[in-house]
Amino acid sequence: MNNTFNLHRFTLLLKRQWLEFGKIFLITLLVATGVIVAFYGLTLLPLEELGYVSRRLGFREPLFFIFGFLFISIIASSYFAHLGQKSKAIIDLLIPASTFEKFLAGFFFTSILSVLAFILIFIITDWAFIAYIKSYFKTGNVKELADVEMFFNKNDINSFAPLYLAPFTVTSVFLLGSAYFNRFHYIKTAICVMLFSGAWTYIVMNSVEAILSNKTPINRYSHGKDTMEWVLFAIIALFTLVVFSITYVRLKEKEV
Amino acid sequence: MEFRDNKAIYLQIAEYVCEHILLEKWQADQKIPSVREMAVNLEVNPNTVMRTYELLQNKNIINNKRGIGFFVADNAITHVKSYRKAQFMEDDLPTVFRNIYLLNIDFEELQTRYNTFVKENF
Amino acid sequence: MIKIENLNFSYSKQRILFKDISMQLSNGHIYGLLGKNGAGKSTLLKNLAGLVYAQSGKIDVFGFDPAKRQPAMLQQICFIPEEFHLPAIKIDSYVKANAAFYPHFDHQYFADLLKEFDIPVGQKLIDMSYGQKKKVIIAFGLATNAKLVIMDEPTNGLDIPSKAQFRKIMASALTEDKCIIISTHQVRDLDNLIDTVIMLDENKIALKATVEEVTEKLCFKRVKELDETVIYAEPSLAGYNAVMANYHQEDSKLDMELLFNAVLTEKNKLKPIFN
Numbered sequence: 001m002n003n004t005f006n007l008h009r010f011t012l013l014l015k016r017q018w019l020e021f022g023k024i025f026l027i028t029l030l031v032a033t034g035v036i037v038a039f040y041g042l043t044l045l046p047l048e049e050l051g052y053v054s055r056r057l058g059f060r061e062p063l064f065f066i067f068g069f070l071f072i073s074i075i076a077s078s079y080f081a082h083l084g085q086k087s088k089a090i091i092d093l094l095i096p097a098s099t100f101e102k103f104l105a106g107f108f109f110t111s112i113l114s115v116l117a118f119i120l121i122f123i124i125t126d127w128a129f130i131a132y133i134k135s136y137f138k139t140g141n142v143k144e145l146a147d148v149e150m151f152f153n154k155n156d157i158n159s160f161a162p163l164y165l166a167p168f169t170v171t172s173v174f175l176l177g178s179a180y181f182n183r184f185h186y187i188k189t190a191i192c193v194m195l196f197s198g199a200w201t202y203i204v205m206n207s208v209e210a211i212l213s214n215k216t217p218i219n220r221y222s223h224g225k226d227t228m229e230w231v232l233f234a235i236i237a238l239f240t241l242v243v244f245s246i247t248y249v250r251l252k253e254k255e256v
Numbered sequence: 257m258e259f260r261d262n263k264a265i266y267l268q269i270a271e272y273v274c275e276h277i278l279l280e281k282w283q284a285d286q287k288i289p290s291v292r293e294m295a296v297n298l299e300v301n302p303n304t305v306m307r308t309y310e311l312l313q314n315k316n317i318i319n320n321k322r323g324i325g326f327f328v329a330d331n332a333i334t335h336v337k338s339y340r341k342a343q344f345m346e347d348d349l350p351t352v353f354r355n356i357y358l359l360n361i362d363f364e365e366l367q368t369r370y371n372t373f374v375k376e377n378f
Numbered sequence: 379m380i381k382i383e384n385l386n387f388s389y390s391k392q393r394i395l396f397k398d399i400s401m402q403l404s405n406g407h408i409y410g411l412l413g414k415n416g417a418g419k420s421t422l423l424k425n426l427a428g429l430v431y432a433q434s435g436k437i438d439v440f441g442f443d444p445a446k447r448q449p450a451m452l453q454q455i456c457f458i459p460e461e462f463h464l465p466a467i468k469i470d471s472y473v474k475a476n477a478a479f480y481p482h483f484d485h486q487y488f489a490d491l492l493k494e495f496d497i498p499v500g501q502k503l504i505d506m507s508y509g510q511k512k513k514v515i516i517a518f519g520l521a522t523n524a525k526l527v528i529m530d531e532p533t534n535g536l537d538i539p540s541k542a543q544f545r546k547i548m549a550s551a552l553t554e555d556k557c558i559i560i561s562t563h564q565v566r567d568l569d570n571l572i573d574t575v576i577m578l579d580e581n582k583i584a585l586k587a588t589v590e591e592v593t594e595k596l597c598f599k600r601v602k603e604l605d606e607t608v609i610y611a612e613p614s615l616a617g618y619n620a621v622m623a624n625y626h627q628e629d630s631k632l633d634m635e636l637l638f639n640a641v642l643t644e645k646n647k648l649k650p651i652f653n
Contacts, residue, residue: 088462096479265631299549299570303407303552307590
């Protein structure tokens, strides 16, 4: 028997995890949908003037990013949370699946399913509102109204590649938090992230200051992708992988 | 079945089986409950019942037909009686003797009492 | 076969639980694990299941190292914890989600056990009392046909009729290829079910002996007066309940509570008898 990965066992595990985690997931998703709909409704309705509506749609980016971050981080920080409770952890740890499969199931539900689910509800809500607005202003020039397709096109990979790693980085960090802490996973993880990123920023700023002071920048106005962007991409990718590996090790060493 | 405190469980189970044989609830060549059935019925460890059955096999009270189970032996009643007699002599008689000696009881008085007891009860 | 060799375990420097303990458990037995509160009964059971990691020593469960938590070993372990949480779903959904992990799961046996325990199948787990839930996980655990059955205080929370049902179920669950370990405080619930006692005390295994070995060496009886043959005694209505050396090859009934107290208080007198 393969004691590390077996597809049949893995699908069984996904089904089993869904039975319990699915409830938290669906409820969170429902709340998220409600909040997004409410946001659109309160900001745009009642519809008065097309130009006004067009300008107001600027809230979409912050809503997508801030709320998306909240959604995936909350989901991720609840996935392994129950392992902090003895009564739940014993039964879960003893389920005959490998630690790798248990970790992979966590990755699937948090980094993949939750991200996809959020994008989906965002697209549907946005599409529905834009369609409604378009049908409302039959006479106006509705073409100027950016629909959801355009929303995603203008934020494509050419603009900033590391952005595409963000969902994985965020979920990896909060998944680790959920496996690492026994209680108050979200708060503790958030505080750690703040401290860590604060320290990191401080170090980077100071080292940049030290290295680059009194030097003249060249190639300052180059457009498109530069190497720095890809270096950043690589660093973030590496960071994410490291966090995921720590989560796996932490899961392997979890004791009750 | 209620177990008493003073005797090993496996011996109490042996008594229980012997009782059934003496009362002819289980007759010669009849199959007796399996180890597991007996263990479940009496709520005891199957290994304890196994020990009982081994003891009763040694005393020729039951025998083991491989693959089928345990059966009451042919002369089981005789063997039960001799087993119980040996037990009585070993376990109970010393106490009786001790009392007879301490209380100065006359053997003739015992004899008459014994005769009336048998007459009344059997 | 389960082997523990030179196990050292502590939660912290102040809280040392096991110092260099070794023992072997074989199939076909019901082991009763006894010990005072905090002696480490649950921890020993968790070590066997790979739920905690020892500082040093070796544990071998059917050829596996439990700390690796390999599926092939986990399939062979049924662990009934003292405290547990079951999801808010129906019994049959629970079985559907979990049974497939165990290649030898016996659905008919599970149904029979629930029936024996008087549990309605369609009921939601969340609507059940603690005792009922406990019966469900006991039934599920036994139906996995795992070779190593570990139960931490299984009779806690069971009512009087359920305890009798539990004893019957355990008596029939013991087969030659199974190793059953039960930790308990309520010795009287289980004393006829246990064939080997393991007692933990002062970071060691204070005693590990079959009921047969114990009653060969010791005699448990009521005495009127105490003399030098008595190792340990507790006053009772008619004299004393005593543990004494078994000089006359008497076949007495093992009184587990008395034995337990004797082991705790008279270690020095008992040690030479069992070595």
